[in-house]
Amino acid sequence: MSNPTVRAIVTDIEGTTTDINFVHKVLFPYAHNKLPEFLRANAETPAVAEQIDAVRSEMGDPDATLEAVIVELLHWIETDQKVTPLKALQGMVWADGYQRGDFKGHLYSDVAPALHQWKETGKALYVYSSGSVQAQKLLFGYSNEGDLTPLFSGYFDTHIGHKREATAYQRIVAELDLPADAVLFLSDVVEELDAAKQAGMQTLQLVREGTQAGTHHACVTRFDEIVL
Ligand SMILES: CSCCC(=O)C(=O)COP(=O)(O)O
Numbered sequence: 001m002s003n004p005t006v007r008a009i010v011t012d013i014e015g016t017t018t019d020i021n022f023v024h025k026v027l028f029p030y031a032h033n034k035l036p037e038f039l040r041a042n043a044e045t046p047a048v049a050e051q052i053d054a055v056r057s058e059m060g061d062p063d064a065t066l067e068a069v070i071v072e073l074l075h076w077i078e079t080d081q082k083v084t085p086l087k088a089l090q091g092m093v094w095a096d097g098y099q100r101g102d103f104k105g106h107l108y109s110d111v112a113p114a115l116h117q118w119k120e121t122g123k124a125l126y127v128y129s130s131g132s133v134q135a136q137k138l139l140f141g142y143s144n145e146g147d148l149t150p151l152f153s154g155y156f157d158t159h160i161g162h163k164r165e166a167t168a169y170q171r172i173v174a175e176l177d178l179p180a181d182a183v184l185f186l187s188d189v190v191e192e193l194d195a196a197k198q199a200g201m202q203t204l205q206l207v208r209e210g211t212q213a214g215t216h217h218a219c220v221t222r223f224d225e226i227v228l
């Protein structure tokens, strides 16, 4: 695929830059294991208390005990729910894991060279993931390819909207201050690509191991098949 009209690239993480198994078999179990103690130890810290209150709000129970909040959060992890306060708390817990060297952010081998090349040829690079901005920066900052955060001009998470809703992509385009069709969105999830297309973005589906099969979106299996 060759496309010189692209001025910015927005990439998803799980299934696009990163093996789904890293997210589901390393990150989520780590958060499941560490979150209860983290919350009991830090519940009074303002940044954590704010997220605990946001969980209570999502539960529709402003008086939920900390233990009830923990049960709810563990259920959300087990069922892979993209709830904003869960994502914020996961990011805080993963920070410890990355900093202690318990794991590195997984990137497919074709990802870092392509990001470097696109950046060198003047494309602006962004991330849009359901993982919190903190979690995104950690994954790219402590990646198996080193610290790639200097390559990115910005990060978006569910604070901008949910990934299957066109309004989220309209807001991203507005923040980038570019015509929608100058922005290319990369993802493995068809519903996300449909929403981005509805907002006027260009789209490209990554078909990787364990992701959805190719569909009506143009598709590639690796970043080095994308020529911009
Ligand atoms: C940002 S690293 C953790 C990824 C994550 O928590 C997640 O839910 C994956 O979401 P994505 O939008 O990248 O599929």
Ligand SMILES: [Mg+2]
Residues within 6 Å of the ligand: 012, 013, 014, 015, 016, 187, 188, 189
């Ligand atoms: Mg994905």
